[in-house]
Amino acid sequence: MNSKPKTIFEKLWDSHVVKRAEGYPDALFIDRHFIHEVTSPQAFDGLRKRGIQVFNTSRTTATADHNVPTKDQHLPIKEELSRHQVETLRKNCKEFGVDLYDLGHPYQGIVHIIGPELGLTLPGMTIVCGDSHTSTHGAFGNIAFGIGTSEVEQVMATQCILQYKPKTMRIEINGKLGKGVVSKDIILYIISKISASGATGFFVEYAGDCIRNLSMEARMTICNMSIEMGARGGLIAPDETTFNYIKGRKFAPQGEAFEHAVQEWKKLKTDEGATYDQVLVYDAADIAPMITYGTNPGMGMKVTDRIPTAEELKNISEQTSFKKSLEYMGLEPGSQLLGKNVDYVFIGSCTNARIEDLRLVADIVKGKKKASNVEVWVIPGSKQVEAQAKAEGLDKIFEAAGFELRSPGCSACLGMNEDKVPAGKYCISTSNRNFEGRQGPKSRTFLASPLSAAAAAITGKVTDVREVL
Amino acid sequence: MKEKFTTLKSTGVPIQVENIDTDQIIPARFLKATTREGFGDNLFCDWRYDGNRQPIKDFVLNQSTYSGKILVAGKNFGCGSSREHAAWAIYDFGFRVVVSSFFADIFKNNALNNGLLPVVVSDDFLKKTFDALAKNPKTEITVDLENQTISCGDVKEKFEINAYKKTCLMNGYDDIDYLLSLNNEIRAFDAAHS
Ligand code: SF4
Numbered sequence: 001m002n003s004k005p006k007t008i009f010e011k012l013w014d015s016h017v018v019k020r021a022e023g024y025p026d027a028l029f030i031d032r033h034f035i036h037e038v039t040s041p042q043a044f045d046g047l048r049k050r051g052i053q054v055f056n057t058s059r060t061t062a063t064a065d066h067n068v069p070t071k072d073q074h075l076p077i078k079e080e081l082s083r084h085q086v087e088t089l090r091k092n093c094k095e096f097g098v099d100l101y102d103l104g105h106p107y108q109g110i111v112h113i114i115g116p117e118l119g120l121t122l123p124g125m126t127i128v129c130g131d132s133h134t135s136t137h138g139a140f141g142n143i144a145f146g147i148g149t150s151e152v153e154q155v156m157a158t159q160c161i162l163q164y165k166p167k168t169m170r171i172e173i174n175g176k177l178g179k180g181v182v183s184k185d186i187i188l189y190i191i192s193k194i195s196a197s198g199a200t201g202f203f204v205e206y207a208g209d210c211i212r213n214l215s216m217e218a219r220m221t222i223c224n225m226s227i228e229m230g231a232r233g234g235l236i237a238p239d240e241t242t243f244n245y246i247k248g249r250k251f252a253p254q255g256e257a258f259e260h261a262v263q264e265w266k267k268l269k270t271d272e273g274a275t276y277d278q279v280l281v282y283d284a285a286d287i288a289p290m291i292t293y294g295t296n297p298g299m300g301m302k303v304t305d306r307i308p309t310a311e312e313l314k315n316i317s318e319q320t321s322f323k324k325s326l327e328y329m330g331l332e333p334g335s336q337l338l339g340k341n342v343d344y345v346f347i348g349s350c351t352n353a354r355i356e357d358l359r360l361v362a363d364i365v366k367g368k369k370k371a372s373n374v375e376v377w378v379i380p381g382s383k384q385v386e387a388q389a390k391a392e393g394l395d396k397i398f399e400a401a402g403f404e405l406r407s408p409g410c411s412a413c414l415g416m417n418e419d420k421v422p423a424g425k426y427c428i429s430t431s432n433r434n435f436e437g438r439q440g441p442k443s444r445t446f447l448a449s450p451l452s453a454a455a456a457a458i459t460g461k462v463t464d465v466r467e468v469l
Numbered sequence: 470m471k472e473k474f475t476t477l478k479s480t481g482v483p484i485q486v487e488n489i490d491t492d493q494i495i496p497a498r499f500l501k502a503t504t505r506e507g508f509g510d511n512l513f514c515d516w517r518y519d520g521n522r523q524p525i526k527d528f529v530l531n532q533s534t535y536s537g538k539i540l541v542a543g544k545n546f547g548c549g550s551s552r553e554h555a556a557w558a559i560y561d562f563g564f565r566v567v568v569s570s571f572f573a574d575i576f577k578n579n580a581l582n583n584g585l586l587p588v589v590v591s592d593d594f595l596k597k598t599f600d601a602l603a604k605n606p607k608t609e610i611t612v613d614l615e616n617q618t619i620s621c622g623d624v625k626e627k628f629e630i631n632a633y634k635k636t637c638l639m640n641g642y643d644d645i646d647y648l649l650s651l652n653n654e655i656r657a658f659d660a661a662h663s
Contacts, residue, residue, distance in 0.1 A: 018651060018654055018655055018658045019651055019654055023632060023633055023636075024633050024647065025631075025633055027647075027648060027651055027655075029655065029658050029659070029662070031662070038500050038501075038552075039551070039552065039553070041503035041504075042503065042504065042505050042553075045503075045504070046645075050645075055655070055659075056659055058663075066497075066500075067501065081501035081502070082501060084501070084503065085501050085503060088503050130551060130553075131550075131551055132549070132550050132551040132575060146551035146575060147551060147575070147578075148551055148552070148553035148556070148575060148578060148579035148582060149553040149554075149579075150553060150579070150582040150583065150643070150644070150645075151578070151582070151644075153645065154644055154645050154648055157645055157648070157649065158645070158648040158649060158651070158652070158655055159655055159659060160648050160651065160655055161648075162644045162647065162648065164631070166574075196488055196545065196548055197488070197544070197545040197548060197571060197573070200545070200571070200573060200574055201574060230545070230548060230573055230574065232574055296488045296490065296548070298488075318487060320485060320486065320487070320543075321486050321487040321488060321543065324486060414492075414497040414550075415496065415497050415498055416497040416498055416500060416501075423520070433490075433492070433549060433550075435490045435492040435493065435549060436492065436493060436515065437492060437493075437496055437515050438492050438497075441496070441515055441520070442515075
C-alpha cells in the first residue's frame with residue numbers, strides 16, 4: 001500500500017496534531033516552548049487569572065535577552081522599565097517552575113542562539129516562542145514559528161496551539177557560492193527577489209546542493225530571516241551536518257539514545273514525488289554580496305548595484321512607500337551605496353552572532369584597524385559564544401582592531417535596550433530588520449553579511465567585500 | 470470573554486502606506502510594560518510625535534479631519550515582529566477594524582485573538598476607499614461580520630474570514646477555552662511523545 005508522498009513539513013505537522021475537528025483549526029502539540037521577558041508577562045498573568053499551572057515545565061525554557069544591557073551585566077539594569085520586565089520574568093519563572101537562563105548564567109543569550117547550542121532544539125520537533133525569529137530553529141528540520149502573547153498563554157496552559165496548516169513552498173539553491181558570498185547574502189537575495197511579503201501564508205523548505213553544503217550556523221541565518229519575506233517559518237531537512245552539530249550538546253540525547261534518535265531523524269525528509277504549493281529555484285552563482293537600501297528587508301540589492309528609481313518599480317502603488325522610505329534613509333533614487341560613509345557597524349543578533357560569524361569577521365580584520373569614522377560593536381549571541389570567542393583569541397583580534405566585544409543580548413538589533421544608533425546615523429548591521437527606527441529613533445540601517453560589515457568597519461564605507469579579501 | 474463583534478458602522482482613518490511594520494505601529498522601546506493596557510498612547514509614536522513629543526501636524530492621527538473606529542492601511546500591514554502589543558495598541562487607541570488588501574500572518578492572528586477584526590479587501594476596493602476618504606473624510610464604512618461584507622459609499626464587497634475565528638469574534642470566545650477542553654487528549658499525547 002502506497003500512501004501519498006509527503007513533504008517533510010507535512011510529515012512533521014501531521015504527526016503533531018492532537019485533534020483535528022470539523023470547523024476548528026488543528027490543535028498542534030508543541031514539543032519546545034522558549035520564553036523571554038518581553039512577550040511573556042501578560043501570558044503568565046493570564047495563567048494566574050485562570051488559576052492554572054504551566055502544562056509541562058520540562059518543555060519550557062526561558063532566558064533574558066531583549067532588554068539586557070551589553071555592558072556591566074553584573075550590575076542591576078539601570079533603566080527602570082527594563083529592569084522591571086527582567087525581574088518580572090525571574091519572579092514568574094520561579095513561581096511557575098520554569099528553567100531560566102538569567103543574566104550572568106553561563107547559558108544566557110539570545111533565545112534563538114541558546115536553544116540550538118544547548119541541544120534543546122532538535123530535528124522533528126514543533127517549537128514556538130513569542131518572537132518572530134523562532135523560524136531560526138527550523139534549520140534543524142523542525143517546525144518552528146513565532147507567536148503572539150495570547151498564543152504564548154495558550155501554549156503555557158495547554159502545550160498546544162490552534163493553527164491552520166500553511167501552504168508549502170520549496171526554495172532551491174543550486175551550485176557554488178562565489179568569493180565573499182555567505183548565507184546572509186543568499187537570504188537577502190531571495191527576499192529582494194520575492195519581496196517582504198512574497199512568502200506570506202507559506203512555510204518554506206530550503207533545499208538544493210548549495211544549502212546542503214552550508215554549516216548549521218549558516219543554515220540558521222537563512223531560516224532566521226524566513227519571516228522577513230512573510231513566511232510562517234522555514235526549515236531544512238536534517239542530515240549528517242545536523243547530527244554532528246547536535247552530538248554531545250548539553251540537553252541532546254546522549255550515547256545510545258543519540259544513535260537511536262539519529263535513525264529516526266534520518267526519516268525526516270520530503271518523499272520523492274511530493275508536491276509543494278510553490279517552487280522557486282535559484283542559482284548560487286547569481287548571488288553576490290548584498291545590501292539593503294530601504295526600510296524593509298525586501299529593499300535589497302547587490303552591493304555594486306544602484307538603488308532603483310521610482311519609475312523602475314513595477315507596481316505603481318509601491319511608489320509612495322518607496323519615496324517615503326528613501327527620504328527616511330536620506331538616499332537618492334538611482335544612486336549607488338558603494339563608497340558611502342557609515343557611522344556604526346553592528347555585528348550581532350540572532351541572525352549573525354554565532355561563533356562562525358565572529359570567526360568570519362576576525363579573519364578579515366586580523367592585523368587591521370577600524371576606520372576612524374566608525375564605531376564598531378560586536379555582540380556575541382550568547383555567553384557560550386562569548387567564552388568560545390575568548391578561548392580562540394578573537395577578542396584580542398577585535399580589541400587590536402578597535403572593536404568593542406560586549407556581553408550577549410539582542411543589543412542594537414532593536415532599540416529596546418541601551419544600545420541604540422543615534423538619529424540620522426547610518427549603521428551597517430548583520431541583524432535582520434531595517435525598519436524605520438528599528439535600531440533607535442530615526443536610525444538608518446543597511447543590512448548585510450558579517451563579511452560585508454567587517455569590510456565596512458575597516459574602510460569606514462559601504463564596501464564590496466570581494467575587494468578586501 | 471472578549472467584547473463581541475457583529476456589525477460596525479464608522480468613519481475611517483486612512484494611512485496610505487504599504488508594508489507598515491509592527492515597529493512603526495508600536496516601537497520596541499514601548500514594549501516594556503507587563504500589562505496589556507495603555508499602548509494606545511504610543512500607537513504610531515514616531516510618526517505621530519517629534520523628538521520633543523510634540524504632535525506632528527501632517528500625521529493623520531493628529532488631524533481632527535479624520536476619526537473613527539476603522540483604520541484603513543496599505544498592503545502588507547503588520548509585517549515584522551510578532552509583538553501582540555501592535556494589536557493591543559491599535560485596539561487600545563479605539564480601532565476595532567483594520568482594512569487592508571494584505572496582512573502579515575502573525576499580525577492577523579494576534580488581531581483576531583484580541584477582538585480586532587482585520588478585513589482583507591481587493592486592491593481596487595482599497596483604492597476606492599482611500600479615494601472616498603480623501604474626498605470626504607466623513608464617508609462611512611460599514612463592516613458586517615455575520616454576512617462578511619464591507620461597504621464604503623457605493624462600493625461593497627464580500628470578505629473572507631475563517632469560520633472558526635468568525636464564531637469566536639461574534640461570541641467573544643478565545644482559543645484557550647477550546648484547548649483546555651482537550652486536556653485529557655493532550656496529556657495522553659504528551660506522555661506518548663516524551
Ligand atoms: S536579536 Fe533581534 S531579531 Fe533576534 S530575537 Fe533579539 S531582537 Fe529579535
